[in-house]
Amino acid sequence: MVETLQNLALGFSVALTPGVLFYAFVGCVVGTLVGVLPGIGPLAGISLLLPATFGMDATRAIVMLAGIYYGAMYGGSTTSILMRIPGEAASVMTCIDGYAMARKGRAGAALAIAAVGSYVAGTVSVVALMFLAPPLASFALRFGPPEYFALLVLGLLVLAYMSGGSMVKALAMAALGLLLGMIGIDQMTGYFRFAYGVVELGDGIGVVPVAVGLFGLAEILATAGLPTPPEVIKPKLRELLPSRREWSQSAWPIGRGTVLGFLIGIIPGSAHIISSFVSYAVERRLSKHPEEFGRGAVAGVAGPESANNSATSGAFVPMLALGVPSGPIPAVMLAAMMVHGVSPGPLLIKQQPELFWGFIASMYVGNVVLLILNLPLVGVFVNLLRVPYPVLYPSILVFCILGVYAVNGSVVDVWIMLVMGALGYVLRKLDFETAPIVLGVILAPMIEMALRQSLAMSDGHYGIFVTRPIAGTLLAVGGVLLLLSLKPLITRSLDWRARLALAEKGEERL
């Protein structure tokens, strides 16, 4: 405990230096913009701004990119409440009661509750991250290639299980991502695989063009031709203060959302999306007035908003402690850290304590910045939505091309982004999740290397994955998940994943 506090003091000595503070602020502002603007989510936002961090030292770069991530979680609620358009996917649940509150003249109160809930959840979950990551990293030092192989396979299975809709479809997408990750030089033998003479493909397909294509370009291709969004409800500054009754109604949902969000965030999957869905379902079940949900229930805003912000910090736990991304956004963050010469994993905390603890402390600072930004400046951010979409999306496209090109200075990456954009557009139309593809691309080389190293260790015997206790347990958990996913096929009922898919499509009001 004392050691943790000493480390945190070290972190604050880094985070409160003017340079780091400035980039935390810039990250929060950009993240809020990314969250507010429909068509550009946190994943595309982080990917696009990665090249802009190349000139910075690692700490500043990571602090800024993390600021974009949790800033987007804050910003996403604004469009959900004022326009019923989720700025990013995790805000889908906030649309339901947030917009209903806005129509009843309580837009300001809904925004304030979302911002305060996000602040409380963000801060509490950083405390949990601070205490959980170091012991987990110490435990992970016992991991060898078989354990990492089992962990990575489990990660993909959990991601598929936690995705909304069919697990077969999610696993097919994960397999597709893993296959894409096979492109490039085989690390063990030096053979070129599926490169067809394109030298730039030797290093494999980058996660940035894949992420920007699947999430940024595909979103624009699907939405640019649609009718213009509905009118924005404009809150007045003096209406921002919720009533005493609204505060008391939001207190417990914020607490529950924080705990739920953090726990779900640690598990691989699109945690911030799932956490808001679970929180909404829990709040409705616990409410004495479930009939109010869908008609402006305060708990329907406070719970999901707290949960999705808390999940953001939770997602950093496996990434920082194990070096294993739990979803597409941590995967891009992992890639960003590697670009800056930082290798997340068990040794990060010991070898680069300034970076780790500076990053943790900057998250406290970032949460304060976001609270300040999101309440009084909400009118400024909402003005952005007055820019007509036919003007906005070409500008976003320019940033997509620029961001992807700048990572490696390669036009091949831009072509990869285009192919992924077209693929993402078609997959979206066919109702497939694309997040497992991104995770597959980044995990493929790790899984293959872990498998081949394990077999080299065991002289070619696959029993090494079962006889070692940690690896065996992890694979057994994966097997249980596969069996659980078969349950709805046998009982012919809708499980929670099917209901999540329906809710995301707006076909079902919870």
Add this chain to the structure above:
Amino acid sequence: MLTTDRVAGAALALLALVVFWESRKLPLGSLSNPGPAYMPVVLAGVLLAFGVALVIVGGRAAKLAAAGWSEWRHAVAIFAVCAFGAWALERLGYRATVAVALAFMLGVVERRGVVFTVAFSLALAVGTFLLFDTLLRVPLPRGPFGL
């Protein structure tokens, strides 16, 4: 019946077969000592299995036509402009490429006024170049005319 799951399943199965075919050129290795083709072949097998499963059980999914493709012309136009951008970026330089692509997108695809289109395209092309290349020192291509 053509459903979204069946079409996607068939496409994934086809892709898996292509991967099998292309993997012939690489050493497969053995179960105990995998070669460079081992993982791609295993993954192609998994993808083939899922693809076939989707074709078999995908009858209850939405019909392909019901997926809603009304905006496809717009999507094709945007994609074509992006493809031009990728082709021209190192040939014409960043500023010229972005200005031309934006002008086409705003003026032709979105039918905005000429003055606005020209002013906005030039401003964004020059502004982003200044921000990224000059201030943030991210090197962007200049092309044969230094643009």
